[in-house]
Structure formats: C-alpha cells, structure tokens
Amino acid sequence: MSELESRLRERFEVLLPHLNERQRRLALATEARSLGHGGVRAVGRAAGVSETTVRKGVFELEAGEQPTPTGRVRRPGGGRKSADAIDPRLVPA
Secondary structure (H helix, E strand, O other): OOHHHHHHHHHHHHHHHHOOHHHHHHHHHHHHHHHOOOHHHHHHHHHOOOHHHHHHHHHHHHHOOOOOOOOOOOOOOOOOOOHHHHOOOOOOO
C-alpha cells in the first residue's frame, strides 16, 4: 500500500462512519477529483469501496445536482414501490 493510500485510509476511517450514503459518495468523489489521474482507483482502494461508487459521486458533482430535501438521503421517488401500488388487487384480497 502506498503512503497516499494509507493517509487516505486513516482519513476515511474517521470521516465516513459519520456520513450517509450520498455524503460518503460525494466526499470520496471530491477527494478523487483533487488527486487527478488515478484518483478514483486510489480513493476506492483506500476507502474499501467500488470504483463505480466513486465515479458515480464524481458524475454527481460534475452534473451540479441540487442537494436532496432536508431529512432525505435519496431523491423522492427512489426505492421499491409498495406491494399495493404494484398490484391494486392485493388489498381487497
């Protein structure tokens, strides 16, 4: 492990447990962008996450997405639909 990765790992071990899913992704993406070429791979290894997760955060930063409404982690409409929304015949049955 390189010195850079060990320093990143120490930083992430302190910071990441206090962040939600989206905040974690954006923090990792910010670090990767600051490192430049090879940053996504270095951050992914140091944080123990997929490079895809870090890339998704970079895309979110570059797209300039608005913060989610207060109290939410994901955008409205995300996630699994309720069973009665999928099959309206379920409730009467």
